[in-house]
Amino acid sequence: MDEFSFINSIKQHSYKQSSLIKGIGDDAAVIRQPTQDIVCAVDTLVEGVHFSRQTMEPWHIGYRALAANVSDLAAMGASPAFYLVSIVIPKTWSSGEINQIYVGMKQLATKFRMDLIGGDTVSGQELSVSITVIGYVERNKARYRSLAKEGDKVFVTGTLGDSQAGFHILTNPGYYTDEVYYKERHQQPLPRVDFASKTENISRIVFNDISDGIANEANEIAEASKVSLILYEKQLPIKDSYEQFPPKLQHKWKLFGGEDFELLGTVSNKDWNELQIIAKETNTPLKEIGYVDDSQSNIGQVFLHENKQTYRLQKKGYTHLK
Ligand SMILES: Nc1ncnc2c1ncn2[C@@H]1O[C@H](COP(=O)(O)OP(=O)(O)O)[C@@H](O)[C@H]1O
Ligand SMILES: Cc1ncc(C[n+]2csc(CCOP(=O)(O)OP(=O)(O)O)c2C)c(N)n1
Ligand SMILES: [Mg+2]
Ligand SMILES: [Mg+2]
Ligand SMILES: [Mg+2]
Incomplete structure (x- = not known):
């Protein structure tokens, strides 16, 4: 099963929440609010798949992980606002290097006035950074x-x-x-x-x-x-x-x-x-x-x-x- 059939197989056929106006199947999901629509997306960066230590410094990994996510908000016409970071940290990474990943994210977050509002920290075999982003778009102006x-x-x-x-x-x-x-x-x-x-x-x-x-x-x-x-x-x-x-x-x-x-x-x-x-x-x-x-x-x-x-x-x- 490839990525596309996998996503299709886990996709709900209908949604229970009436505020949801776009679920799986675009760059990001869209939720209706009284004045604006909320747009959210998540993308993950994994060592060996999206980067290697030869191609990226820790700072770049953070910057690029957030950039990939912000890009999905851009593709919806949305303005970025918040992000949550789930990180899997192998023993071979020092706390200084992990800190640099967050400095890289913050550089881009500052540019787009985004706040880090949560996340999760786990130890594991390969470095993986999964970021959830939340943004706003004017009502009915999400770009599908x-x-x-x-x-x-x-x-x-x-x-x-x-x-x-x-x-x-x-x-x-x-x-x-x-x-x-x-x-x-x-x-x-x-x-x-x-x-x-x-x-x-x-x-x-x-x-x-x-x-x-x-x-x-x-x-x-x-x-x-x-x-x-x-x-x-x-x-x-x-x-x-x-x-x-x-x-x-x-x-x-x-x-x-x-x-x-x-x-x-x-x-x-x-x-x-x-x-x-x-x-x-x-x-x-x-x-x-x-x-x-x-x-x-x-x-x-x-x-x-x-x-x-x-x-x-x-x-x-x-x-x-x-
Ligand atoms: N494991 C998963 N569980 C639920 N939804 C998923 C999963 N993987 C991808 N999706 C959804 O499938 C759609 C396509 O995903 P993807 O190709 O990664 O989008 P993009 O290239 O814009 O990042 C999106 O709506 C995404 O939220
Ligand atoms: C070490 C390494 N190997 C290979 C690549 C190339 N590569 C990895 S993932 C990818 C496609 C984009 O990633 P994906 O997770 O599919 O992003 P999404 O479509 O979900 O936004 C490419 C071109 C890379 N950047 N680094
Ligand atoms: Mg996309
Ligand atoms: Mg994706
Ligand atoms: Mg993407």
């Missing part, structure tokens, strides 16, 4: 994956493949252009909170954060919205110096690499101009990379135009429990 419509533009923020390039540099030391940039994109990603939350005047917009790779996230939007997405390989945004890496790796990282924590989304043509203005105001690179198709026979599928050919972009990225 299921709202893409035929004719929408597909867009992405920032550049793709940088995190995997950084991981490659960290595990294959040598001389690289923009080495610090790529390492930072892997160790200290900055979630697109400001950009996403400033779109509140746009009535309908879809976001999904890129944790597993754009191929995976685009398929999640296509499936949830029951539409087909068409993407253009040439339009996928990359940093200039990305071309220093072997072409095969460039291709693999930008489509299937993940951990860039950029936002992939769709928006109607009429709101595109407004979105471009918000991107400028928040210093967010924004690129149109395709469109939502009306083809009834390709529902739930993603296609990539590349070198005058079009092929199906499979839902393949980083999948646990394969």
Whole structure:
């Protein structure tokens, strides 16, 4: 059973609490309150799976664990407010190192005005940091994956493949252009909170954060919205110096690499101009990379135009429990 079938198998078919308006199946859950909706998500970082001591200092582990979670709030258009940390600590980690993990989290928490309000501490074999985040979104303004419509533009923020390039540099030391940039994109990603939350005047917009790779996230939007997405390989945004890496790796990282924590989304043509203005105001690179198709026979599928050919972009990225 892979990660997706596992999640489906444990998913409730209905919810008992009437305040719950989105449960399992998006970047975060949404709970209705009198004036605002509450958004919550949890993501875990495990030694050997998400990081190794070779690729991350303790400070980076904390920063990145919280960033991955805040990125899910951003993907819902929510503003971060609180976090709870559950940590499994092996005997081989010193108290100074554990403290540095919390210093890393606090750095990002300060930036987004978040408070640490609880957690749990357990000893165990592998370091694992599980963070629950809570944020707010204006009533009815949570951004779901299921709202893409035929004719929408597909867009992405920032550049793709940088995190995997950084991981490659960290595990294959040598001389690289923009080495610090790529390492930072892997160790200290900055979630697109400001950009996403400033779109509140746009009535309908879809976001999904890129944790597993754009191929995976685009398929999640296509499936949830029951539409087909068409993407253009040439339009996928990359940093200039990305071309220093072997072409095969460039291709693999930008489509299937993940951990860039950029936002992939769709928006109607009429709101595109407004979105471009918000991107400028928040210093967010924004690129149109395709469109939502009306083809009834390709529902739930993603296609990539590349070198005058079009092929199906499979839902393949980083999948646990394969
Ligand atoms: N073990 C689990 N128990 C309950 N819900 C889960 C579990 N794992 C994942 N989910 C839910 O499944 C959905 C997809 O999870 P995931 O792919 O990890 O999202 P993301 O990539 O945005 O972090 C989310 O709604 C998440 O809350
Ligand atoms: C040591 C190490 N090996 C492999 C990777 C690559 N990697 C690990 S998990 C992952 C995908 C994202 O993690 P996941 O837990 O699926 O995040 P979610 O989708 O729940 O946000 C990737 C690309 C890494 N960062 N570090
Ligand atoms: Mg997500
Ligand atoms: Mg997750
Ligand atoms: Mg996530």
